[in-house]
Amino acid sequence: MCIDRPDPAAPERRGKAQVDNPRDPAGVQALVAATPARIGVGRAGPRFKTRSLLLFQADHAITQDALFRDVNQPLLDEFGLFTVQTKITGGKQEYLLRPDLGRLLSDDAKRTIAERCVKNPNIQVVVGDGLSAAAIEANLRQMLPVIRQGTQAAGLTFGTPFFVKYARVGIINDIGDLLQPDVIILLIGERPGLGRAESMSAYMGYKPKTGDTDANRDVVCNIFEGGGTNPLEAGAFVIQIAQKMRKHGCSGVALKLASG
Numbered sequence: 001m002c003i004d005r006p007d008p009a010a011p012e013r014r015g016k017a018q019v020d021n022p023r024d025p026a027g028v029q030a031l032v033a034a035t036p037a038r039i040g041v042g043r044a045g046p047r048f049k050t051r052s053l054l055l056f057q058a059d060h061a062i063t064q065d066a067l068f069r070d071v072n073q074p075l076l077d078e079f080g081l082f083t084v085q086t087k088i089t090g091g092k093q094e095y096l097l098r099p100d101l102g103r104l105l106s107d108d109a110k111r112t113i114a115e116r117c118v119k120n121p122n123i124q125v126v127v128g129d130g131l132s133a134a135a136i137e138a139n140l141r142q143m144l145p146v147i148r149q150g151t152q153a154a155g156l157t158f159g160t161p162f163f164v165k166y167a168r169v170g171i172i173n174d175i176g177d178l179l180q181p182d183v184i185i186l187l188i189g190e191r192p193g194l195g196r197a198e199s200m201s202a203y204m205g206y207k208p209k210t211g212d213t214d215a216n217r218d219v220v221c222n223i224f225e226g227g228g229t230n231p232l233e234a235g236a237f238v239i240q241i242a243q244k245m246r247k248h249g250c251s252g253v254a255l256k257l258a259s260g
């Protein structure tokens with residue numbers, strides 16, 4: 001006897017209208033198919049249907065997996081990315097509770113980066129796990145080569161890329177202080193939504209340094225295939241932004257004001 005239920009999160013089981021006896025079945029189905037939002041789910045008395053509840057729980061599990069898992073080491077090896085760590089020492093639990101420590105490089109990390117990386121590149125790419133390992137795994141393979149090629153095609157120098165474990169966006173400042181690049185591009189996993197774990201962001205800053213805030217940064221967000229910003233296009237786009245930053249000598253709000 002098999003007591004397993006089919007996977008409620010399987011693509012073919014999503015996107016089906018569950019309203020009982022709708023007046024316009026095709027209309028409800030078209031609405032449901034048009035969005036990943038949980039609409040047209042029907043109800044069992046005042047409660048969710050079992051199917052909605054199971055999908056909700058499955059999607060929550062996908063989110064937790066993306067958040068608590070480490071980025072696949074062979075992927076980092078494939079791109080020759082060495083790993084350094086922030087000041088987080090107590091695993092993901094501490095990472096979630098202490099964003100301030102995720103914005104600072106450990107002393108070991110500072111030493112390793114200073115030893116292994118080219119100084120003063122035009123473009124410095126850094127990869128960080130952030131809030132989703134799945135996001136890095138889904139997009140890095142496509143996006144990193146495009147950034148590298150785009151940098152070379154623009155006649156710019158490409159710094160030594162590396163991986164930061166337990167990273168927050170503010171880590172850009174410490175790296176800027178150490179390597180003094182023109183532009184840092186930090187590829188980092190976004191906070192996962194329910195069932196949507198593969199969304200990556202590229203946070204960028206011009207000559208970042210201690211004391212800079214998000215007002216000094218720009219972000220290309222929602223990078224994923226099939227509905228988000230395509231990673232190949234995003235790779236080309238971040239190079240355009242980097243060139244704009246270098247032309248105007250600034251980033252973030254100042255860049256908006258300078259470039260109109």
Ligand code: B12
Nearest residue numbers: 130131168169170189190191214215217218219220221222
């Ligand atoms: C969480 C979040 C926030 C939180 C951040 C709080 C915190 N300490 O974590 C709050 C609610 C404060 C916030 C505010 C804003 N946010 Co917000 N945010 C997000 C969200 C949902 C997740 C970000 C994430 O996972 N980051 C990765 C983790 C690892 O980073 P972190 O180091 O933990 O946290 C930093 C970043 O999240 C960063 N950040 C958050 N939003 C923004 C927006 C910009 C323009 C920048 C440069 C940085 C930034 O601030 C945190 C502290 O440094 C994204 C949605 C998405 N799809 O990414 C939107 C998103 C990034 N935010 C967005 C916007 C527009 C804003 C605001 C400008 C809104 C406003 N008009 O005030 C402000 C800017 C605040 C700022 N930091 O300067 C947009 C950016 C669109 C774009 N391409 O420019 C997004 C994509 C949402 C959206 N779809 O519109 N945000």
